[in-house]
Amino acid sequence: MSDQILLKESVLDSIREYFNNVIPFNTLVGLNVTKMTPEVVEVHTAMRQELIGNTVQNILHGGVVATLLDVAGGLVAMAQSIEKLDDLSKDNVWDRLKHVGTIDLRIDYLLPGRGEEFFAYAYVIRHGKKVAVSRMELENEKGRQLAVGSGTYIVG
Amino acid sequence: MSDQILLKESVLDSIREYFNNVIPFNTLVGLNVTKMTPEVVEVHTAMRQELIGNTVQNILHGGVVATLLDVAGGLVAMAQSIEKLDDLSKDNVWDRLKHVGTIDLRIDYLLPGRGEEFFAYAYVIRHGKKVAVSRMELENEKGRQLAVGSGTYIVG
Amino acid sequence: MSDQILLKESVLDSIREYFNNVIPFNTLVGLNVTKMTPEVVEVHTAMRQELIGNTVQNILHGGVVATLLDVAGGLVAMAQSIEKLDDLSKDNVWDRLKHVGTIDLRIDYLLPGRGEEFFAYAYVIRHGKKVAVSRMELENEKGRQLAVGSGTYIVG
Amino acid sequence: MSDQILLKESVLDSIREYFNNVIPFNTLVGLNVTKMTPEVVEVHTAMRQELIGNTVQNILHGGVVATLLDVAGGLVAMAQSIEKLDDLSKDNVWDRLKHVGTIDLRIDYLLPGRGEEFFAYAYVIRHGKKVAVSRMELENEKGRQLAVGSGTYIVG
Numbered sequence: 077m078s079d080q081i082l083l084k085e086s087v088l089d090s091i092r093e094y095f096n097n098v099i100p101f102n103t104l105v106g107l108n109v110t111k112m113t114p115e116v117v118e119v120h121t122a123m124r125q126e127l128i129g130n131t132v133q134n135i136l137h138g139g140v141v142a143t144l145l146d147v148a149g150g151l152v153a154m155a156q157s158i159e160k161l162d163d164l165s166k167d168n169v170w171d172r173l174k175h176v177g178t179i180d181l182r183i184d185y186l187l188p189g190r191g192e193e194f195f196a197y198a199y200v201i202r203h204g205k206k207v208a209v210s211r212m213e214l215e216n217e218k219g220r221q222l223a224v225g226s227g228t229y230i231v232g
Numbered sequence: 233m234s235d236q237i238l239l240k241e242s243v244l245d246s247i248r249e250y251f252n253n254v255i256p257f258n259t260l261v262g263l264n265v266t267k268m269t270p271e272v273v274e275v276h277t278a279m280r281q282e283l284i285g286n287t288v289q290n291i292l293h294g295g296v297v298a299t300l301l302d303v304a305g306g307l308v309a310m311a312q313s314i315e316k317l318d319d320l321s322k323d324n325v326w327d328r329l330k331h332v333g334t335i336d337l338r339i340d341y342l343l344p345g346r347g348e349e350f351f352a353y354a355y356v357i358r359h360g361k362k363v364a365v366s367r368m369e370l371e372n373e374k375g376r377q378l379a380v381g382s383g384t385y386i387v388g
Numbered sequence: 389m390s391d392q393i394l395l396k397e398s399v400l401d402s403i404r405e406y407f408n409n410v411i412p413f414n415t416l417v418g419l420n421v422t423k424m425t426p427e428v429v430e431v432h433t434a435m436r437q438e439l440i441g442n443t444v445q446n447i448l449h450g451g452v453v454a455t456l457l458d459v460a461g462g463l464v465a466m467a468q469s470i471e472k473l474d475d476l477s478k479d480n481v482w483d484r485l486k487h488v489g490t491i492d493l494r495i496d497y498l499l500p501g502r503g504e505e506f507f508a509y510a511y512v513i514r515h516g517k518k519v520a521v522s523r524m525e526l527e528n529e530k531g532r533q534l535a536v537g538s539g540t541y542i543v544g
Numbered sequence: 545m546s547d548q549i550l551l552k553e554s555v556l557d558s559i560r561e562y563f564n565n566v567i568p569f570n571t572l573v574g575l576n577v578t579k580m581t582p583e584v585v586e587v588h589t590a591m592r593q594e595l596i597g598n599t600v601q602n603i604l605h606g607g608v609v610a611t612l613l614d615v616a617g618g619l620v621a622m623a624q625s626i627e628k629l630d631d632l633s634k635d636n637v638w639d640r641l642k643h644v645g646t647i648d649l650r651i652d653y654l655l656p657g658r659g660e661e662f663f664a665y666a667y668v669i670r671h672g673k674k675v676a677v678s679r680m681e682l683e684n685e686k687g688r689q690l691a692v693g694s695g696t697y698i699v700g
Contacts, residue, residue: 084372093235098287099284099286100281100283100284100285101282101283101293102285102293104283106318126256126257127256127260128255128256129255129256129257129258129334131255132280132330133330138302138306138334139261139295139296140302142294142295142298142299142337142339143293143295143297143298146294146295146298150294166394173288177674178294179341179677179696180338180339180650180677180694181337181338182297182336182648182650183337183338184336184337184511184521185333185334185337185514186514194369201496201498201533201536202497203389206674206675206698207696209498213272224513224538226496226648227537228496228675229560229646230672230674232673232674282599299676335540336492336538336540338492338494338694340677340698341668342669342670342677357652357654357689357692358491358653359650362518363491363518363540365491365492367692382650384491384492384519384652386518386519388518410599410604411596412593412595412597413595413597414597415596416572416595417607438568438572439569439572440569441570443566444642449567450614450618450646451573451607451610451611451612451614452607452611454607454610454611454614454651455610455611456607458610459607462606486600486601489653489656492650493610493649493650493651494650494651495648496647496648497646497648501643531643539624
């Protein structure tokens, strides 16, 4: 692999670390960005008592679902944005990150959020220099699709 | 006021208590349902370090915004559903609550989530026996509108 | 095939005919429901001068895209609803149809609507007795995905 | 009024004319942009047989609702974009217009589309150099709100 590719991977790894260990709400929820490439982002969380939104059915809170999908959708848009950068200096990358933000988000809740492990997947469906649109899916450990969504992100 | 009206208010108070003090993710976020009527629901949260989603800008995580709006939107749909009930026995009310759920949610993020206090407001814009649609808004303590959204809820 | 299955197919054919030849706006747009099963609905239209929304780029109007996706999404929800019916008498089917309606619709426009032929596909992603959610996609004759969307429909 | 303001008004009038009389699908639907300022856009259409989507209830097709809301939302985003231009030469304005496009659209259908006249209103709720978000509403001649929506538009 070229130095440039290695550098890009290392940049994505740093972002992943920042999201997993520094962003306070991500650590409160206990989410873990387990994969981050321009093609796909995977975000994992294990079920915990604190994440429950309905104590009768013991299911995940809709806000947790939204959090996982928004993080995954934003990160894959970011990964694509970084893929296109020529200047991978820390300042330039950081400047990009500062300007990434969610414009809007739609979530379709398909099944009650039952499970022990949850995996959000995201990929980019609209590629733009200024705006990207991501498609997201949430599955449990049995592969049941619990929610899908799409998000529009500023990336430029 | 008639007994029936007093009873309805007491039912709404109980639901508010359940949302504020029993639902685990609501207590993790630290949200507080401060008002619940069939006309409007208000949900409050104070800024805390744990709710931050962007440590450069010190702004609220998009997942917190989604959580506040979804809780407010679902509760006002619930309040309308209870308003229409003739039988306010605990079993009947509880049976209703069990079946309320978010079908879909759209959020437009308008401004970075800066502030010390956040207030989500929700009111019903589509009234139905089976499905309700709510409109939601998020403001900070200065009255700046930070996000708006709409949610579709099963209520029947 | 059993009589019941034949009857269901004939009911779906009648609905298709009604959508293609009787609903005025569908004929104005020139759309054609080419397939209708509980698994998938396909709606076709050929490019025509009247459908253009941008005369510089000669692309499909966003309102045409919305029309194709909404029709496809509603029909597949309807097909699933009929699949579950025991009583396929004309009165009962017609009564069902009258109550099917779009609650909300989200469309992501991915590429400019260029092409000579357009195909909308829809399938159900949330199955319910009262509410269904459909997923829709729009492609041109080269298989380029131009738009995706999801719609929530009253079916009960 | 200054020349610059007069010029801006004249630019908006030209765009209005283009939308009303040149864009083929707009004339097919029979819509009329009756007001276009950076604050609000109003789009009108009269009920006609061709716009019906449900012959039992004689109501407006959901695709017509989407068309009216998308046109209104896009035009108000465009009006704001032009408001911010310093160079109002025809080439520059036209260049702007070419790049305005709908990224995504959400519509909440609140009541069946009954009426003799329909008015769509749109205003901008997120102001950006690259992306604008508009809020839209559809009313009939009696002032009943039939649908609301929001759209995200590329403007830069």
